[in-house]
Amino acid sequence: MKKLFTFLFLLSIAYAQNSYVLVEAQFDSYGPEESEFYIQDVDSNIVLQFAPTVINELYVDTLWLEPGAYTAMLIDTYGDGWLTNSVTGYFRLSNHCDGVITEFICSSTNFFEEEVINFNIGPCNPNAPPPPPPLCNNALVQINLDQYPEETTWQISDTSGVVLFSNGPYDGVPSYQPQEYNICLPVGELNFTINDVYGDGLAGSLWGGTDGSYYVLQCGDTLVDGSVANFGTDSTHTFTSDTCVPPPPIPGCMNEDYLEFNSSATVSDSSCATLKIYGCTDEMMFNYDSLANTMSYIDSCEYTLVLNDLLGNGWVGSNLAIIQNGDVQNFSLDSGYTESISVWLQSPSPVTIVFDVVGEASATVTECGFGLYGPQGDTIVHRGLGWVIPFYPYTGVTNCGNYCEEITYGCLDSVAYNYDSQANTEDICYYNPGCMLPAYVEYYDQGFVADINNGSCNEIAIFGCLDSTMYNYDPIANVTSGGCIEYIYGCMDPLMFNYEPNATAPDTCIAYLYGCLEPTAFNYCNECNTDNGSCIDVINGCTDTTALNYDLLANTNNGSCIYPLPGCTDATAINYNIEANMPDSSCYYSAGCAVGDIYYIPNECFSWVIEIDEYCCDVEWDNTCIELYQYCEEGWSGPTDMLELRNDLITYPNPTSNYIYVNKKVNLTVFNMLGDIIMHKDDANVLDVSMLSPGIYNVLIEYNKIKTNKKFIKQ
Numbered sequence: 001m002k003k004l005f006t007f008l009f010l011l012s013i014a015y016a017q018n019s020y021v022l023v024e025a026q027f028d029s030y031g032p033e034e035s036e037f038y039i040q041d042v043d044s045n046i047v048l049q050f051a052p053t054v055i056n057e058l059y060v061d062t063l064w065l066e067p068g069a070y071t072a073m074l075i076d077t078y079g080d081g082w083l084t085n086s087v088t089g090y091f092r093l094s095n096h097c098d099g100v101i102t103e104f105i106c107s108s109t110n111f112f113e114e115e116v117i118n119f120n121i122g123p124c125n126p127n128a129p130p131p132p133p134p135l136c137n138n139a140l141v142q143i144n145l146d147q148y149p150e151e152t153t154w155q156i157s158d159t160s161g162v163v164l165f166s167n168g169p170y171d172g173v174p175s176y177q178p179q180e181y182n183i184c185l186p187v188g189e190l191n192f193t194i195n196d197v198y199g200d201g202l203a204g205s206l207w208g209g210t211d212g213s214y215y216v217l218q219c220g221d222t223l224v225d226g227s228v229a230n231f232g233t234d235s236t237h238t239f240t241s242d243t244c245v246p247p248p249p250i251p252g253c254m255n256e257d258y259l260e261f262n263s264s265a266t267v268s269d270s271s272c273a274t275l276k277i278y279g280c281t282d283e284m285m286f287n288y289d290s291l292a293n294t295m296s297y298i299d300s301c302e303y304t305l306v307l308n309d310l311l312g313n314g315w316v317g318s319n320l321a322i323i324q325n326g327d328v329q330n331f332s333l334d335s336g337y338t339e340s341i342s343v344w345l346q347s348p349s350p351v352t353i354v355f356d357v358v359g360e361a362s363a364t365v366t367e368c369g370f371g372l373y374g375p376q377g378d379t380i381v382h383r384g385l386g387w388v389i390p391f392y393p394y395t396g397v398t399n400c401g402n403y404c405e406e407i408t409y410g411c412l413d414s415v416a417y418n419y420d421s422q423a424n425t426e427d428i429c430y431y432n433p434g435c436m437l438p439a440y441v442e443y444y445d446q447g448f449v450a451d452i453n454n455g456s457c458n459e460i461a462i463f464g465c466l467d468s469t470m471y472n473y474d475p476i477a478n479v480t481s482g483g484c485i486e487y488i489y490g491c492m493d494p495l496m497f498n499y500e501p502n503a504t505a506p507d508t509c510i511a512y513l514y515g516c517l518e519p520t521a522f523n524y525c526n527e528c529n530t531d532n533g534s535c536i537d538v539i540n541g542c543t544d545t546t547a548l549n550y551d552l553l554a555n556t557n558n559g560s561c562i563y564p565l566p567g568c569t570d571a572t573a574i575n576y577n578i579e580a581n582m583p584d585s586s587c588y589y590s591a592g593c594a595v596g597d598i599y600y601i602p603n604e605c606f607s608w609v610i611e612i613d614e615y616c617c618d619v620e621w622d623n624t625c626i627e628l629y630q631y632c633e634e635g636w637s638g639p640t641d642m643l644e645l646r647n648d649l650i651t652y653p654n655p656t657s658n659y660i661y662v663n664k665k666v667n668l669t670v671f672n673m674l675g676d677i678i679m680h681k682d683d684a685n686v687l688d689v690s691m692l693s694p695g696i697y698n699v700l701i702e703y704n705k706i707k708t709n710k711k712f713i714k715q
Helices: 359-367 604-612 623-633 641-647
Strands: 004-006 019-026 035-041 046-050 058-065 068-076 090-095 099-105 114-121 136-144 152-158 163-167 178-186 188-196 213-218 221-226 234-241 300-309 318-324 327-331 338-346 350-357 368-373 379-383 394-397 659-671 677-688 695-703 706-714
Touching: 046 058, 068 090, 090 114, 099 114, 136 152, 136 234, 152 178, 163 178, 178 188, 188 221, 213 234, 221 234, 300 318, 318 338, 318 359, 318 368, 327 338, 350 359, 350 368, 350 379, 359 368, 379 394, 604 623, 604 706
Parallel strands: 004 114
Antiparallel strands: 019 058, 019 090, 035 046, 035 068, 068 114, 090 099, 136 178, 136 213, 152 163, 152 188, 188 234, 213 221, 300 338, 300 368, 318 327, 318 350, 350 394, 368 379, 659 677, 659 695, 695 706
């Protein structure tokens, strides 16, 4: 539906001059998708055109014009004008000369697709004295609701308590949906009061949600800052509404083709000096351009949008808007738990993501989640299940990378085995592919030296002797070790005399035979094979132990043995044998008695007789001598009665216990049966033998040079 409003203004000045107009346009939350406006002169030349890029955008700018007639065209492609539950749109033109030239306030009674407004601009020198200050100044009230919008109300009143503006409670409004109101505040001191019937303010985080907030904005200033959500039942702020002073011009370079470009500049000056030269400015890249001063970025790329739903029943009544450079893309999850969608975005460029809900869907926001992910690994936004804030503008900057090329090393020779068509920087080239691992058979069988491994190494090399006639032939070997060993026969037992350590085949073994191996030694062993250090030198001599000259040290008989020849070897003996070499006790001698050699000595009885009775040697060998001799030969050589009688000697008692008595003074010597002298006493006729042990003893009685032996028994 089109409505045509014509505003004719009588010009108070009849002549033309330069003029200006302040343009204000308030768009709703669907502005980036549906809305725009433009102004053209009578010749249909467009002097101003604008389309919003963010939701609820407020456009304010100064337009310089020649006085005359103009037309403004307001457009909304959906057909409901610039009006939502949270924002009332409007279009206004004004200057200080004429005040408000034209104004269109959107309402439910003037929906439009195209709204045409004709108006005239009269001369208005911006340097002329300003008109009286307006009765009111534009302001914006922002109410960011929590999940309980039905509890919230607000009002603005003057100092006398008169309520100028108010709204709420927000029954039926989706949770968290922002509410914005463009109002005109009178100049002076005012009060803003916000109320919550539950008493927890906008502190939705107390109940697992997100806190709300509220603000009053005017002329770029924040008059009321309601960032403290938990204000209880109410909170009142006193502020001052004032006239808006237009910002001063900002000089600067306004040409984007120059490095000095200043996006904040409003007046072009002469600061544009250096043209942008696009290219790769990264010195570490292959295509680094030393002349470039501006990085050449990829202007668009594909992002991945992931939509999630906890219960898998889709986003009923919810919508996700991606807004970039005036373009709006809407997405929703119709069903299922998750969906990935490819989204083409410009880069590098700001992007805004808004999750919109209608009233009936506000209760299911906690089931929703989404994320926007770039090809460079960047995450524009990620909101997990239960963490989505409806209507909140999540912002970020896209990054599709740049046109710099990484240095890629590789072989650039197309005839090489490892030629790399993707490489841009020379690396080693290889021309002989093959097996390069010495642990494999193919390394030895391929017939050449490979300079790169091509995966042909398959069979593990087993090194060994490949000659079946050799001792160490290995039937499982497949690569020669170069160490074949011929057969060497010999004894292989290390405990044997003829052990051969180099032998490879067994032969006869000879055991160790230890002995003297010196042929000149006395104990030389002809059968032995191992000298044990036992050699004995030859010592000649008589080795016959029965010989007179037997040599105990001799080990070799030299025939010098002299054997015994018994006989009398005493040259003084009567029967001396000059040939005898071994006395045999056969010598006998003359007793030298005057009576002649009645008997030869040794003769015990003869010696005994002449010893005890010298008469028998010196005077005569009479019958007494003969009887004594016979008496001796009969076995008794002791004293005889005849001797005692011849010498008148009497000894008694025999046996005895204490004393031996002799009838004359004699010399007495007592012997035991071994011939040992026990007692001796000279010139005595009594001998005390009481201390002797019982037994048989001999007593030698010497009287007048005659010695008489007598045995006695000691009791």
